[in-house]
Amino acid sequence: TVYAIIFSVSMVGTFLRSQWIVQAGPRCSQVLFSEMMERVQHAPMHYFETTPLGRILNRFTYDMETVDITLTEAMSMLLTSVGWMSAGIAVQIAILPWQILSIFFIFYVYWSLVLHSRKSAVDLQRLDAVSRSPVQAKLSECIEGAPTIRAFHRSHYFARTFRDTLDENTTAMMNFMAAQRWLAVRIQLVGATGVFTSVCIVVSFNEQLRLPAGLAAMLIIWSSNMTISLGFMVQAISESEAAITSVERLSAMATIPQERTPIVGTTPDPGWPTSGALTFHNVTMRYREGLPLALTGLSFSLRSGQRCGIVGRTGAGKSSIALALFRLVEIEPTGSITLDNTDLATLSLSDLRGRANGLCIIPQDPILFAGTLRDCLDPFGEKEDAEVYEALRAVRIGNAGERNMVE
Structure with missing residues (x-):
């Protein structure tokens, strides 16, 4: 009966622990990743101009891997070690009640080591994670x-700066690993001391205790197991607390500023815009707070069907007009941009761009995304094959009549 109860409790505990790890861990990662992706996709342009690309990549790679794998494994080890440690304490107290004094002493020493270690462990882990961002930024x-670097014969310079950045990351990582080894060595020493104490008690006072050989052996075995479990628990606590810094950085992505959208917006007709009459009225724009104005009191009108070319020196504001038109950068509230008598500031961003019959732009720098040529020409799958072929014929790209050109 006793073994059946122990077996049943062990099965229930293992099942609950496995379900928590298998379901709760991935669900937490999925929520964090989805929220972070949503915030980054709707971040304004100045966020990408002021945030290094390596930092963003580091959040989506290293920090997500830490939450997916490292934190889940550490929490699993923590739950397992807590179960084993609780069982070990119960068995030892049941065999030898005086063993509780040794257990209290071991707990006190272990907890003192953890408190001393955590003063630096979290910050060292944070330094390791933060120092990875410059490595990815330098590499990208x-x-x-690469063409510009080779043209100016600066390959050795950039190779040296990359190695220096890599050394900084390696230094931070080695300091974190050294702190973990420092804690592990002391945990093992304290654990060995606890086992030695149990053995000395059994050997020296067995005549007074009158413990059977089987119970004495069980006391020593469970003393050793509890020490090992306690070591795993302390290590798991340290690793979990260090891995939580990745959750902290992922959660910080939820504070990324978002593109502005009206609280109560105007919903245009499905066919809007119909004529294409465009009016800029007293448009003033700056890329972000604290920077000088890129557009100052700009006003002009374009009739339906009229073509307009904008000519100017570098920095005159040619690209700024396009950014203001698509609301990639918001204009000052003193001005307005209207298209077919509809103020663009009153529209939601999904109605302004990214929909059928909406505003379109041909970027200055062409980009081919991963996938087929057809995916790049028609990413939303809204056009027929004949229309895709016609677009290829219009720009004279190969034999557009062949299907393998777009598949």
Whole structure:
């Protein structure tokens, strides 16, 4: 009966622990990733101009991997060690009640070590994670600027700066690992001391205690197991607390500023815009707070069907007009941009851009996304094959009549 109860409790505990790890861990990661992706996709342009690309990539790669794997494994080890440790304490007290004094002493020493270690462990883990962002940023910069770097014969310079950045990350990582080893060595020493104490008590006072050989052996075995479990628990607490810094950084992504959208917006007709009459009235725009104005009191009108070319020196505001038109950068409230007598500031961003018959732009720098050519030409799958072929013929790209051109 006793073994049946122990077996049943063990099965229930293992099942609950496995369900928590298998379901709660991935669900937490999914929620964090979805929220972070949503915030980044709707962040204004100045966020990407002021935030290094390596930092964003680090959040989506290293920090997500830490939450998905490292934190889940550490929490699993923590639950397992707590179960084993609780069982070990119960068995030892049942065999030898005086063993509770040794257990209290071991707990006190272990907890003192944890409190001393956590003063630096979290910050060292944070330094390790933060120092990874410059590595990814440097790598992406070198790959994208490889032609320019070679043209100016600066390959050795950039290779040296990349190695320096990599050394900084390695230094932070080694300091964190050294702190973990420092704690592990002391935990093992304290654990060995606890086992040695149990053995000394059994050997020295067995005549007074009158413990059978089987119970004495069980006391020593469970003393050793509890020490091992307590070591795993302390290590799991330290690793979990260090991995929580990734959750902290992922949660901070929820504070990313978002593109402005009207609280009560105007819903345009499905066919809007119909004529394409465009009016800029006293448009003033700056890219972000604290920067000088890029557009100052700009006013002009374009009739339906009229073509307009904007000419100016670098920095005159040519690109700024397009950014203001698509609301990639918001204008000051003193001005307005109207299209077919509809103020663009009153529309939601989904109605202004990214929908059929909406505003479209041909970017200055062409981009081919992963996938087929057809996916790049018609990413939303709204056009027929004949229309895709016609677009290819219009720009004279190969034999547009062949299906393998778009598949």
